[in-house]
Every structure is written in structure tokens, then in C-alpha cells.
Amino acid sequence: MTRLRTPYGFHTTTDQVLQGVDLTGKRALVTGAASGIGTETARALASVGADVTLAVRNTDAGQQVADEITATTGNPHVSVAPLDLANQTSVRAFTDAWVGPLHILVNNAGIMALPELERSPEGWEMQFATNYLGHFALTLGLHGALAAANGARIVSLASNGHLFSPVVFDDLHYQFRPYDPWTAYGQSKTADVLLAVEAFRLWANDGITANALNPGAIATNLQKHTGGLRTPVERQKTVQQGAATTVLVAASPLLDGVGGRYFEDLNEAHTVSQRSADYIGVAGYALDPENAHRLWEIATRLVHRTG
Numbered sequence: 001m002t003r004l005r006t007p008y009g010f011h012t013t014t015d016q017v018l019q020g021v022d023l024t025g026k027r028a029l030v031t032g033a034a035s036g037i038g039t040e041t042a043r044a045l046a047s048v049g050a051d052v053t054l055a056v057r058n059t060d061a062g063q064q065v066a067d068e069i070t071a072t073t074g075n076p077h078v079s080v081a082p083l084d085l086a087n088q089t090s091v092r093a094f095t096d097a098w099v100g101p102l103h104i105l106v107n108n109a110g111i112m113a114l115p116e117l118e119r120s121p122e123g124w125e126m127q128f129a130t131n132y133l134g135h136f137a138l139t140l141g142l143h144g145a146l147a148a149a150n151g152a153r154i155v156s157l158a159s160n161g162h163l164f165s166p167v168v169f170d171d172l173h174y175q176f177r178p179y180d181p182w183t184a185y186g187q188s189k190t191a192d193v194l195l196a197v198e199a200f201r202l203w204a205n206d207g208i209t210a211n212a213l214n215p216g217a218i219a220t221n222l223q224k225h226t227g228g229l230r231t232p233v234e235r236q237k238t239v240q241q242g243a244a245t246t247v248l249v250a251a252s253p254l255l256d257g258v259g260g261r262y263f264e265d266l267n268e269a270h271t272v273s274q275r276s277a278d279y280i281g282v283a284g285y286a287l288d289p290e291n292a293h294r295l296w297e298i299a300t301r302l303v304h305r306t307g
Helices: 036-047 059-073 088-097 126-141 143-148 160-164 181-206 244-251 289-305
Strands: 027-031 051-056 078-082 104-107 153-157 209-214 262-264
Touching: 027 036, 036 051, 036 059, 036 104, 036 244, 051 059, 059 078, 078 088, 088 126, 104 126, 104 244, 126 143, 126 181, 126 289, 143 181, 153 181, 153 244, 160 181, 181 209, 181 289, 209 244, 244 262
Parallel strands: 027 051, 027 104, 051 078, 104 153, 153 209, 209 262
Antiparallel strands: none
16 A cells, blocks of 8 residues: 655644635534644634534633634634543543534544553552543444544554554553553554444444545643653654644645555555664554554443443
């Protein structure tokens, strides 16, 4: 399969990607939209007419962002809804309350490199619970809304951190391994790629496409446990550049019908067999269809067990 190339690159911004795009009448949902690239993603989609829902833990902060987006874009169709991805009860409440079609689902929220082992209310390792299982349950619960859109897109935010670890199926929640912040983060981000791979395989006939991406290195609240962004300056992006790959996957006509792939710097990444010093590329294990199917089956059992 030929890698998809676009006219865009590392320095492209959200507004450049969306030139000529009209999302009027389309509904978009962005998780973690109260800060960072989630806020910019929501703003960019609203700027071209989308009806955008900000799914956030802190609804006060979310409402402030929504008001700012409306003020700057003139789009009054920006709303806020409570969602705690680390808590399956919250995820079920959100999906049960959703009414009508959903054209764009941006699984953006995430946590990174928790210094100590933490567990969700279900007993799951917290990074895996938040970054992957919360989004998996959200995506599964919104399948009907996505199918009703007749051409929906699922956007799964991963990271070059996925190169730190595959999914360790025999010990997802660090019951046996010594906890490590970075392999836990890496496993969760690999899982986010696999989510897109299997969602596209299962739901393509419903008109649903799903892709994963690495937004790049952007200074946001994500680094609060790591002492700040340490990526070399020449590899750092602004928020507008960082959200550009998300917006490409969410809304660009260049990706019509495209699914099951991983993008970085606004182009499809090449597959790598080992981690390089520049952390560029996507690991083969993150795109492996057998891994994707196995993880989907495990995740389905886990989230249904909590229902």
C-alpha cells in the first residue's frame, strides 16, 4: 500500500489545512478540549462551521474555552459536556446521553508518564485506562451515532511515545511487571493506534473511517509530570502546528475513504522495525491487524464487565 502524501508538512497550521473546507451541519466531539491542542482542534473545527462538543472533566474550564471559541469564530454551536475517561460510569453516562449523528470523533484527551502506579476505579493501570480504555468505551458507545452520520471519521491521538512499548497482553495493568511511567504511556499510545486499525476494519461498511496520529512535540499540560518539554527546539511545534495533523485526519478531503493508518507531520508515517534517535515512524506492532483484533476483544470484555 502506497503511503499517503499531502502538500503539507511540519510547519503547517490548522487554518492552512482547513482552507476551503466547510463543516456546516457536521457535528464534532473533541475530548480533552479544555486545554492544549484539544482547544485548538475545537476552535479550528468551529471556525469552519462545525457544531462542536467539548467533552471535558472540568466543565467550568470547558465552558470558558467554549465561550472564547464562540467569541473568536462567531460560531454559537459550541457546547460542553462532562466526561471523565478514567471512569467507565462517566463514559457510559456520556454515550447514553448522546442524541443524533456524530460526524467527527476526536479522541484527544490523555495523560502522560504518571510517576507512580495509579489505578482507575476499575483497578486498571491509569494511563491505559484513560488514554485507551476510556476512549475505546466512548468510541464503542457512539458507534450508532457514527454510523448514522454516513461518512464519519474517528481520530485517535497517539504519540511517538508508542515506540517505547507494544501492548503487553499478558500484563496490561502492571500486576507482574515493575511499573515504569514511560512503558505504561507507550503501551497506551500503541493501543490508541490499534483502536483505529480495528475500528476501520470492523466499521468501514458503515461508512466510518478511523486513523491515528502523532501530533508532535507541543508544550502543554501533558508534560506536567515530566518537568516540561525536552524535545530539541527544532522539533517543537506551536499549538496551531501540533493540532494540524489532527485536523487533517478529522476534516481534510484528502483523507476521504482512508482508514487504518498512522500520520505524523501531516503525512502518513513510514513503518519502522526499531526505535531511532529521532523517534520518527510507526512501529509495525502498532499497525498489526492481529494485535488490533486481539486488543479489541480484550477491551470489549473489560468494558462490558464494568457495565
